Amino acid sequence: MLQIGKTLAMAIRQKRTQLKYSQEYMAFKLNQTQNAYCKVELGHTKVTLLKLIEICEIFEVEVHEFLKPICAPHLKKVA
Numbered sequence: 097m098l099q100i101g102k103t104l105a106m107a108i109r110q111k112r113t114q115l116k117y118s119q120e121y122m123a124f125k126l127n128q129t130q131n132a133y134c135k136v137e138l139g140h141t142k143v144t145l146l147k148l149i150e151i152c153e154i155f156e157v158e159v160h161e162f163l164k165p166i167c168a169p170h171l172k173k174v175a
Contacts, residue, residue, distance in 0.1 A: 100166055104148075105139035107162050111155050112137070125154045 112122060123133040126147070135141040143151075152159050 101142055102139040103166050104143055104162060105137050107165065108143070108151060109137040111157070111162075115155060117154075122151075122154065126150055 112119070119133050119137070120130050123130040126133060132141070136143060136147070148162060149159060152162065
């Protein structure tokens with residue numbers, strides 16, 4: 097379970113840097129401090145579904161873009 101949170105945190109950071117958004121910008125848009133947002137990207141703070149939806153709205157992407165790489169390896173184990 098811990099790996100899923102880290103994978104999501106890394107994906108969020110990667111997308112933010114790809115878009116050239118600063119942590120300060122993201123924190124402002126999410127109405128939180130830069131330190132609190134940094135903890136999200138480091139995986140120290142769990143990302144709720146609501147928070148993920150807010151982040152996706154800022155990035156202008158669909159939620160499944162972040163969930164697909166996380167869920168795909170687990171789905172293969174079940175099949």
